Amino acid sequence: MSANDLYALPSEYNDLRESVRALAENEIAPHAAAVDEDHRYPQEAADALLKAGLSAAHVPTEFGGEGADALAVVIIIEEVARVCGSSSLIPAVNKLGSLPLILSGSKAQKEKWLPQLAKGKGxxxxxxxxxxxxxxxxxxxxxxxxxxxxxxxxxxxxxxxxxxxxxxxxxxxxxxxxxxxxxxxxxxxxxxxxxxxxxxxxxxxxxxxxxxxxxxxxxxxxxxxxxxxxxAGFALAMDTLDHTRITIAAQALGIAQGALDVATKYSHERKQFGKEIFDFQGVQFILADMAMNIEAARQLTYAAAARSERGDKDLKFFSAASKTFASDVAMKVTTDAVQVLGGYGYVSDYPVERMMRDAKLTQIYEGTNQIQRIVMARNLPKG
Missing domain, CATH: 2.40.110.10 (Butyryl-CoA Dehydrogenase, subunit A, domain 2)
Incomplete structure (x- = not known):
């Protein structure tokens, strides 16, 4: 392997990203504002994800699923969250709910419930x-x-x-x-x-x-x-979370990327003092920091996903670290996106205020970030 290969995703993951992004843009994004405003389940997203085999892609092929590995699931959730946080909870919750069965259930139990999950029963x-x-x-x-x-x-x-x-x-x-x-x-x-x-x-x-x-x-x-x-249920529950809190990192990552996309586009459209606000150094610094931190979060999240797939011994640390870092980044990025858009960022005409509200939960659920820091500290190498 050459140095050129070390940090490049295999082409199948890039192809997956492109297909999920197209689906998200065409079939999920148009309904995202109404889903949030009306507090309603994103049925359009559920139908589109199920049709594409993405609502529970982690289910092994022998039980009727796509057999997607941990990194593929992360990319699916990331791309859906980029346009609609609520919709990204469909594949995320399906993995969280069923992973104890996958990790510890008998073959007969898996044969009973996993095919039904693959067919759309959450x-x-x-x-x-x-x-x-x-x-x-x-x-x-x-x-x-x-x-x-x-x-x-x-x-x-x-x-x-x-x-x-x-x-x-x-x-x-x-x-x-x-x-x-x-x-x-x-x-x-x-x-x-x-x-x-x-x-x-x-x-x-x-x-x-x-x-x-x-x-x-x-x-x-x-x-x-x-x-x-x-x-043995508590140990199973904790083992499950070691794998699935990476999906929260993926959610946070997608939300942050979506906010950056909106803020960058807006910075080139909005003119003040006779020029694009992008041309002001203060705005450039904000956007640069947003992009830098998102990319750092992406690398950490993907590294955690690879460890989840392999079952590495340092999974607990990387899982907690990815969730904590990505969600903290999402909160900062979405807050800054609202700032870049100014008054428009504060109203629902643009999605960044929704993204900011969604980002907050990623710091709280599947273990608050304060708890995650305890997990990280307890799993530092000794010596």
Missing amino acids: FSYCLSESEAGSDASALKTKAELKDGSWVINGSKKWISNAGVSEFYTVIAQTDPSKGSKGITAFIVEKSDPGVSFGAPEKKMGFRGSPTREVYFDNVIIGDDRRISEVG
């Missing part, structure tokens, strides 16, 4: 609770074994695409005396008796992706729904 992830956010091991939802079946009672908070998804990975306490080692993972279906949903949260951003509580009232399921060993 998969959400139920970990967080009202009193168990950053401290996920403090969860109270219980699953009790009675007469060979599991009975689940409790509720989950902040669940993305709740009510739209058909399937839910539920992390529940099966032996409270063992703390985090008494937690087990299950699959619950939307149609199971006793499953219900709260009202959609009224959110600052990602308004097109419904976020709701999920309630479990004596939900009875068989042991064939258990996808971890009894007591």
Whole structure:
């Protein structure tokens, strides 16, 4: 291998980017403003992504999916988020919800649920609770074994695409005396008796992706729904997040790139004092810093995705680092994009105010950036 090859993406990834970008521009972007304004699910995006095999591209080919690797999924999410953050949650949530099944489920379990996911039935992830956010091991939802079946009672908070998804990975306490080692993972279906949903949260951003509580009232399921060993659910949940927080980095990266694209174009169109505002050094410095930091975030995110695919030992550090850095960059870039557009940036005629609102959540969910810094520190090389 020559030095010329070291940092060049193979052509298939560039081809994927071009195809996803075309789809996003033509079939998702035209609806993005209305999706945000009306707080409605981006059905047009869901239909377009499903038709193109992109709504759950990570599903292995043997189960009816595209078999996309971690980097390909990152590129898909990045390009969709570039025009609509809410729509990018479709492939991101589907991967998050189903990855515990992929990592730990039996072949029979995979054969049951993954083909349905590939055909468009969504998969959400139920970990967080009202009193168990950053401290996920403090969860109270219980699953009790009675007469060979599991009975689940409790509720989950902040669940993305709740009510739209058909399937839910539920992390529940099966032996409270063992703390985090008494937690087990299950699959619950939307149609199971006793499953219900709260009202959609009224959110600052990602308004097109419904976020709701999920309630479990004596939900009875068989042991064939258990996808971890009894007591191994918390470890599985954490392993899942090591892989999937990279998709949040991808979201942040796409949002930031979209904001830079808008700001750069506007800087050449807007004239003040008889010339383009791009010609002012102050604006050039802002745009240059935006582009520099986005490119740094992209390199870190892609490096993390490669480690996810290989299962490298330093994945925890790179996963946390990519999510933290990319989301911090997205917040700064979108804020600066609003500044470049001035008054126009502050109103919804342009998408940068929406992008700024969406960017904020990437610093919070799948582990706040403060928690990610703790993860990074604990996974620094010793010596």
